[in-house]
Amino acid sequence: MHDTAASIVWQPLQEADMDAVGAIAAQVHPALPERLEVLAEKQRLFPAGCRKLMVEEAICGYALAHPWLLAGPPALDAFLGGLPATPDCLFVHDVAVLPEARGHGAGAAFMAEAEAVAVARGWPAIGLVAAYGTARLWRRFGFQETGELIPPDKLAAYGAQACYLIRRLGRGPGGIAAAGFSRPAS
Numbered sequence: 717m718h719d720t721a722a723s724i725v726w727q728p729l730q731e732a733d734m735d736a737v738g739a740i741a742a743q744v745h746p747a748l749p750e751r752l753e754v755l756a757e758k759q760r761l762f763p764a765g766c767r768k769l770m771v772e773e774a775i776c777g778y779a780l781a782h783p784w785l786l787a788g789p790p791a792l793d794a795f796l797g798g799l800p801a802t803p804d805c806l807f808v809h810d811v812a813v814l815p816e817a818r819g820h821g822a823g824a825a826f827m828a829e830a831e832a833v834a835v836a837r838g839w840p841a842i843g844l845v846a847a848y849g850t851a852r853l854w855r856r857f858g859f860q861e862t863g864e865l866i867p868p869d870k871l872a873a874y875g876a877q878a879c880y881l882i883r884r885l886g887r888g889p890g891g892i893a894a895a896g897f898s899r900p901a902s
């Protein structure tokens with residue numbers, strides 16, 4: 717594998733990629749297992765929010781995001797059953813990168829894509845549940861803690877270190893810049 721960020725690129729995730737997604741999920745999230753059908757439902761319902769991370773010809777990561785409601789982030793390993801008619805956020809369900817492909821900016825690059833998806837549709841926020849202490853990473857992109865919006869037992873299912881984070885997106889003439897968005901320091 718090349719060791720340059722230039723060889724790493726996010727591409728649209730297809731239904732045919734879901735077996736690879738399942739294999740990566742099993743490797744990256746052994747403590748937080750989800751059924752492949754649950755992951756596949758997200759791709760089927762909102763392919764515009766789902767990506768695969770390509771390193772040369774190999775899938776080395778995936779990201780799943782879909783429209784949702786800030787006040788009720790979905791439970792882990794649960795079917796959505798459909799998308800809300802009037803979503804108020806893009807919910808990033810998961811970003812998973814195989815260890816050998818980490819540290820080249822893929823996480824940051826996906827967040828830029830997620831922002832574009834949400835802004836294009838006029839959704840005013842992005843939500844996610846940060847697992848494994850990744851809140852430190854997501855805060856770089858303007859995500860902030862919102863403890864009151866998710867019941868503690870639901871949050872606990874995402875692991876002991878989990879916290880629910882929201883990034884508010886600016887609207888109007890100033891857009892993102894007016895909302896105080898700042899790029900990661902790197």
Ligand SMILES: CC(C)(COP(=O)(O)OP(=O)(O)OC[C@H]1O[C@@H](n2cnc3c(N)ncnc32)[C@H](O)[C@@H]1OP(=O)(O)O)[C@@H](O)C(=O)NCCC(=O)NCCS
Pocket residue numbers: 744810811812813814817818819820821822823824825844845846847848849850851852853902
């Ligand atoms: C989180 C993840 C997607 C980031 O992927 P990546 O391609 O390495 O992301 P980037 O290169 O854009 O950013 C790397 C930065 O994230 C930080 N980071 C990665 N995992 C972290 C963690 N668990 N806690 C805190 N920071 C973390 C790295 O330290 C690095 O910081 P640096 O720039 O100061 O060196 C990847 O580490 C991963 O798949 N982790 C396991 C699954 C996971 O935690 N997914 C997110 C669940 S919300």
